[in-house]
Amino acid sequence: MSFGRKGLNGAAAAIPASPQAIERVVAPPPEEANDLSRLRNETYREYVSARALVGEDAARARWQERQSDEAAYRGGLGRAAPNPKSVGLAYVLWFFLGGFSVHRFYLGKTESALYQLGLGLLGGVAILMEEVMVGFAILCLRGLWILVDALLIPGMCAQVNERAL
Numbered sequence: 001m002s003f004g005r006k007g008l009n010g011a012a013a014a015i016p017a018s019p020q021a022i023e024r025v026v027a028p029p030p031e032e033a034n035d036l037s038r039l040r041n042e043t044y045r046e047y048v049s050a051r052a053l054v055g056e057d058a059a060r061a062r063w064q065e066r067q068s069d070e071a072a073y074r075g076g077l078g079r080a081a082p083n084p085k086s087v088g089l090a091y092v093l094w095f096f097l098g099g100f101s102v103h104r105f106y107l108g109k110t111e112s113a114l115y116q117l118g119l120g121l122l123g124g125v126a127i128l129m130e131e132v133m134v135g136f137a138i139l140c141l142r143g144l145w146i147l148v149d150a151l152l153i154p155g156m157c158a159q160v161n162e163r164a165l
Contacts, residue, residue, distance in 0.1 A: 084161045090153045098146045107156045116142060 085107055094103040099120070104113035119142040126135030 084164065085157050087154050087157045090157055091150070094146075094149060094153060098149065101146075103149065103153065104156075107153070107160050109156060116145060119145075 090103050090106055093106050097103070101113035101116040104110070104116065119138055123135045123138035123142060126132075126138060128135075
């Protein structure tokens with residue numbers, strides 16, 4: 001005697017049969033808990049409750065409808081439009097506020113922006129402690145790094161915009 005998959009065509013055969021199979025298909029790893037995984041979990045819960053209330057065929061139709069909703073979500077209909085970073089604005093930030101590494105914060109390079117700020121603070125403290133040559137050398141390295149950023153900004157923008165898609 002067969003239960004569950006008798007006479008199902010290929011599209012309906014994608015419906016998982018056991019709770020363990022559902023957990024493998026539906027339950028994402030904890031670090032990937034996002035809108036898409038919540039949609040999958042809601043879809044399966046609706047399928048199970050519908051199967052109990054309206055029968056296998058109606059539940060299967062609802063499942064397939066939600067699966068198409070999930071496919072539309074993956075296609076970008078459920079995501080917010082990416083906010084591309086402007087190379088021009090990054091250059092303006094670099095020119096006027098480069099000493100505070102604002103251009104790096106704008107482009108999502110927070111860690112390296114904090115390193116640049118830390119180098120500036122370290123150089124300033126060294127000068128205040130009368131280690132003028134050491135402080136001057138640190139500030140020169142930081143200034144060189146900020147100048148090199150002028151060449152790196154287009155690539156950083158492209159990388160951030162690519163990641164947003």
